[in-house]
Amino acid sequence: MALHENAPPHQGPTRRAESGSGSKPEVLFSGEGGADEDSRYLVECPAHTTDRRLMAKIDLHVIPFLCIMYLLAFLDRVNIANAKIYHLREDLDMLNPPSRFNTAIVIFFVPYILFEIPSNMLLKKFTPATWLSLNMFLLGVTTILQGVVQNYAGLLATRFFLGLFETGMFPGAFYLIGMWYRRHEAQRRYSFFFNSTTLAGAFGSLLAAAIGQMGGQRGYSGWRWIFILEGAFTVLVSFAFYFLLPSFPEQATWLREDERQYVAAKLRLDQGDAGLERSITLGDVGRVLRDYKVLLGGIMYLGLIVPAYGYAYFAPSIISSYGYSPTQTQLRSVPPWAVAFVFSMIVAFVSDRLRHRALFAVLAVFLAIAGFAILKAVNTNIDVQYTALFLAVMGVYTAMPIIVCWFNMNLGGHHRRAIGSAWQIGFGNLGGIIASFVFEQDKAGKSDYSLGYSSCIGFCCVSAVACVLYALACWKTNQDRERASMEGRLRAVSEEEKVALGDLNSSYRYLL
Known part of the structure; x- marks a missing residue:
């Protein structure tokens, strides 16, 4: 090479x-x-070899294992929504006050938000396979314990540790994908990985419909079996993933030396020097978070997390309110997730082909707004409401991977990407706390979701505005750097300085 x-x-x-x-x-x-x-x-x-064959080899070693890992993690996170249908609240005395269920959702996000950046720093210290598989194992154990708790306090404790052990898995995987692919190659990989969440939603509903029938076996309710069996599977998979999860390109033993050099050279041309050998410092954290574009990245994601978690946690309850039985509710929860997966992947392929992100992100957000607006406006027609759920989940779960990919792949270097990706996910997940309390507002003994729908519309608008501002900021920076280059005003920068600057290096160009 x-x-x-x-x-x-x-x-x-x-x-x-x-x-x-x-x-x-x-x-x-x-x-x-x-x-x-x-x-x-x-x-x-x-x-x-050829570039196409090498990319296929990388895809097979990187994407499937990360997708399975996150599918199981997301399943263990949101299966409380399925468990609720099988009388979780009644068995753990969570009906009075009704907000107890919302609190159980919220407590997950406390450690999940606080430990995003430290977790990504530990990901760099240990190998990704070691750190991610350890978190996966502990996550599965905690999910099993969630199935044997005897009271509300026990549920809160397990939900807290569930958030703690899952905190590094999502940003860590996104960060790792960003270290393997050039920016115009990344969107469909990000979308496929991210949409393991939509597959988890579809698969989780089918699985819950089947497991829920085990209610009464060995004296356990159906909701307990959902937690126990899904958690046990996560534990089993974590042992295999210690050996199967990918590492950084520079450390990949399944690539030949000339292949590693070739991949590193491609990434260096696209993103600048990765800077793997340089450790992350607190000064790096401060410098990254002072960049206003990084702050916009967090706001873009926050605006979509509210509708995303609103749907993930409350879609079964919304569909159940249409008068369906628990099993019918689980089965009718599947189609919106499945359609969202297909739609998101189509948009991802087009976005990669055109090498553009901003317009696709904003249009997807508008689709979500349309879905939630219909849900709020139409109160009597169940078929129209069910169709609107498709629009909402298609829009949200298409825009989210675009926004995360766009932002992460625009961050140059290991240190800026590790910090920036963790910041975006951590700050954005404040929206999970908001979503937990704006939905499930009881009025006269009935669930009323109008506040939730209105909140989703408002936060989607915030995300769309942040997307436009971020695109304008990237475009202006590119124009300024291009003009300075043409006028010969750029000073020479050493390789060490380029590593420290990352995408702040004046030769770097942002993807719009």
Whole structure:
């Protein structure tokens, strides 16, 4: 593998001499993304493979295991919504006051928010496989314990530790994906990973419908079996994932040395020097959080977390309010999740092909707004309300992976991405606390979700505005750097300074 500068100008990656001549396959870059726009680079792919085959190899080693990990984590997080349908509240004396169920949801987010950044710092200290599989094991054990609690206090305790052990899994996985793929390659991978949550929603409802029938077995209610069996499966998988979860590209033993060099060179051209060898300091944390674009990234995500968790935690209750039995409710919860997965993946492929994020994010948010507006306005037609649930979940769970991918992949370097991704997820999950209390407002003994729908509309609008402001900030920064480059006002920067600056390096260009 070799990296050559000043190759002939060309737009976009190009394949040359892949077969027939025996020549070494190459990929040509035109200073795209993190590389200097005035330079031209040629990266040679190892002769024994092609870029397409190598990407497929990376996909098979990185994405499936992270998807399964997060599917199980999300399932263990939100299965309390399914358990509620099978008389969780009645058995644990949570009906008076009704807000006890909301409190049980909220307490999960306290450690989940507080420990995002420390967890990503520990991810860098240990290997991802060690840290993520340990969290996965402890998460499964806590879920099992959730199924054997005897009172409300026990449920609160297990929910707290559930949030603590899950805190590093989501931002850690997003951060890890960002370390493997160039920015125009990342959206469909991010979306596929993120939409393991929609698969978890669909799969969890089907699973709950089946497990719920075990009520009475060995003296346990159906809701207890949901926690016990789903938690036990997570524990079993965690042992295998200690050996299967991916590491950073520089540490991947399943890549040959020339393949590691090739992947590192591609990522360096797209994102700048990754800076794996440099540890994260508290000064790094302060510098990252002083960047107003980073603050906007958190607001973009916060605005969507309210509707996302509002739907994830309360969709079964909303559908149950239409008059369905517990089993019918679980089964009717499946189709919106399934359709959202397909829709999100289609949008992700188009977004990657066009190498654009902002417009797709904003349009998806508008789709969610339309769904929640219909839910609020139409109170008597169950079919229309059920259709509106499709629009809401399609919009929210399409916009969220776009926003997270867009923001994370625009952060250059390990340290800025580790801190920034944890900040976005941690700050954004404040929305989970909000969602827990704006839904399930009891009026005259009946559940009234109008406040929840109104809140979802309002926070979606906040997210859309933040998306526009973030896009404008990135565009203006790119224009300023381009102008300074053309006028020769950019000072020379050492490699060490580039590592420290990350995407603040003046040769870096943000993706819009």
